[in-house]
Amino acid sequence: MDATPPDAELLQAWRDSDHDAGNELVRRHFMSVYRFFVNKVGGADEVDDLLQRTFLACVEGRDRVRDDASLRGYILGIARNQMLMYVRRRQRDRQRMAPGEVSVAEISGSPSQVMAGRDEQKLLLMALREIPLDLQTVVELYYWEELSVAQMAEVLEIPAGTVKSRLFRARDALRQQLEQMNAPDDIRKTTVDGFEHWARSLRAVLEREPSQEI
Numbered sequence: 060m061d062a063t064p065p066d067a068e069l070l071q072a073w074r075d076s077d078h079d080a081g082n083e084l085v086r087r088h089f090m091s092v093y094r095f096f097v098n099k100v101g102g103a104d105e106v107d108d109l110l111q112r113t114f115l116a117c118v119e120g121r122d123r124v125r126d127d128a129s130l131r132g133y134i135l136g137i138a139r140n141q142m143l144m145y146v147r148r149r150q151r152d153r154q155r156m157a158p159g160e161v162s163v164a165e166i167s168g169s170p171s172q173v174m175a176g177r178d179e180q181k182l183l184l185m186a187l188r189e190i191p192l193d194l195q196t197v198v199e200l201y202y203w204e205e206l207s208v209a210q211m212a213e214v215l216e217i218p219a220g221t222v223k224s225r226l227f228r229a230r231d232a233l234r235q236q237l238e239q240m241n242a243p244d245d246i247r248k249t250t251v252d253g254f255e256h257w258a259r260s261l262r263a264v265l266e267r268e269p270s271q272e273i
Contacts, residue, residue: 066130073121085114088134094203094265095138098184100145101167109145113138129210136214139196146192158192179250179257180264186236194229201226202258
């Protein structure tokens with residue numbers, strides 16, 4: 060059986076107008092982008108719109124990807140920029156706040172398609188939406204996408220040291236948010252005590268079958 064071609068090989072083929080190679084790259088990275096949006100926006104239509112915008116921007120910018128860059132990091136960087144534009148569109152009729160201040164709970168309705176199996180997972184998903192967007196994003200990139208600090212710095216366009224401090228602040232903000240949420244004491248305690256486990260377990264909860272093509 061032939062080995063799975065690396066991203067760099069598929070990207071070069073895509074640049075040479077191999078449409079199938081482009082579709083394979085989209086399928087390969089679709090789930091990461093889907094997870095990025097699914098707990099941040101309200102409905103399935105909005106998620107699909109942001110997915111389309113992200114991959115269209117990737118198609119248009121494929122010749123600008125550095126040969127030594129992580130394609131997943133590049134695509135997630137585009138997804139982040141699309142999310143920031145979404146936030147700005149939602150804030151047109153209200154006081155504009157920076158991503159370090161505003162949470163998705165303040166600008167978007169409750170997500171309609173996120174189904175978590177355990178009460179701890181449901182509580183953590185809700186808590187993530189209540190903390191500032193920048194902090195929510197760094198938690199999800201670390202626990203769901205398992206990016207390194209260097210990769211996260213590339214996606215977020217900030218120094219590695221800032222990534223570390225932001226992740227520390229994000230964990231602290233989440234624990235504080237969990238402590239004050241309306242939930243049974245035992246569920247709140249097990250969520251806080253087992254935060255690392257529950258955060259990682261959400262990766263599988265948020266997946267769906269990829270079906271997008273470019």
